[in-house]
Amino acid sequence: MGKNLVGNHIRKLRFNHDEMTQQQLADKVGVTRQTIVALEKGNYSPSLELAFRIALAFNLPLEEVFFYGDQTKQ
């Protein structure tokens, strides 16, 4: 119940990005698949450093992948 205030579009972006799999994204940004799973599920939000690497993996600015202010909006 971490009251996670940060959301993300990782799952959506993975599919827009040539059907990238969790494992492929994990490898690309240098974490384990478990971490990607947890982020997609919203279990916790990533470190800033990891957030930057994920944004880079999608060639997007960080704020188009992650957003502050509750929920699935935006």
Added chain:
Amino acid sequence: MGKNLVGNHIRKLRFNHDEMTQQQLADKVGVTRQTIVALEKGNYSPSLELAFRIALAFNLPLEEVFFYGDQTKQ
């Protein structure tokens, strides 16, 4: 020795922002002064959530406060 790849402009921004003190910024974003000190010194990078709150405190997009890719550049 965290090999911190994320840098920030917090100290600079504090002075541009009506001479805001470490303590004032800490209060505004809901952490202790020690955390601000550590961030300014580059001891570690903040959580994504805290990064968002700090950017909000300066009324700037996150990527104008924090940057990825080594060093004092940018």
Added chain:
DNA sequence: ACTCGATGTATAGTTTACCTTACATTTAGT
């Protein structure tokens, strides 16, 4: 029917972000 890749879930362990407290140093004001 069988295999295999992708995903979901769980548990235990390490690392690091952040807190608390405390004290020392510098600078400005009186």
Added chain:
DNA sequence: ACTAAATGTAAGGTAAACTATACATCGAGT
């Protein structure tokens, strides 16, 4: 000279991010 605000530094503790391993489920091919 004294005080007080702002900053630097350090040590011990908690919580959350992340790893490692393991197993289970589901869908697509063959």
